[in-house]
Amino acid sequence: MTETPSGDSVTIRIQHRVRPEARAHYEGWLRRIIDVAGRYCGHQGVHVLRPPADGCDYEIAVRFASEEQAERWRHSDERRRLLDEILPSLQRKETIEIHSGIDYWFTPSTSTAKQPVRWKQWLVTTAVIWPLTMLVPLFWQPLFAVQPALATWGVRQGLIAATVVALVIYVVMPRVVRLVSRWMFE
Secondary structure, three states, X not given: OOOOOOOOOEEEEEEEEEOHHHHHHHHHHHHHHHHHHHOOOOEEEEEEEOOOOOOXXXXXXXXXXXXXXXXXXXXXXXXXXXXXXXXXXXXXXXXXXXXXXXXXXXXXXXXXXXXOOHHHHHHHHHHHHHHHHHXXXXXXXXXXXXXXXXXXXXXXXXXHHHHHHHHHXXXXXXXXXXXXXXXXXX
């Protein structure tokens, strides 16, 4: 079940180092646990960063609408059973980080996670923001007409910028990144 994102959304970042001989088994297990997570209330999607052909490190980002919903899944009996099943296929214990709101978007430069090339990040971000900068002012225009104080210089731009940023972070970008993620990491 998926809910509308809110300011309290949470991303659980899970890292697994898989034994080279167990990658095929792990991929099958990964499909199953993603399916299980998707059935939990508040689930908003999963993004998997797979290792290169000769690598072993997987990173899974599972997003939930609230911390409570994320914790319910993380501590569920279903997840615990699936994790017990895959432990022999891992080289070491999984690592977990929990990020709220937009924290996950700003991965520290010290992260070892594979990042898309900058020009692809720029292109996707521009493709998302450009139409919003044209459409959002049109939606605010009726309110500016009846409430002139909101249309004053600075206030108007602030309302438009806040709306664009909220749409990018909570509505548009998560969906776009899911759609283009394969291309982003080629």
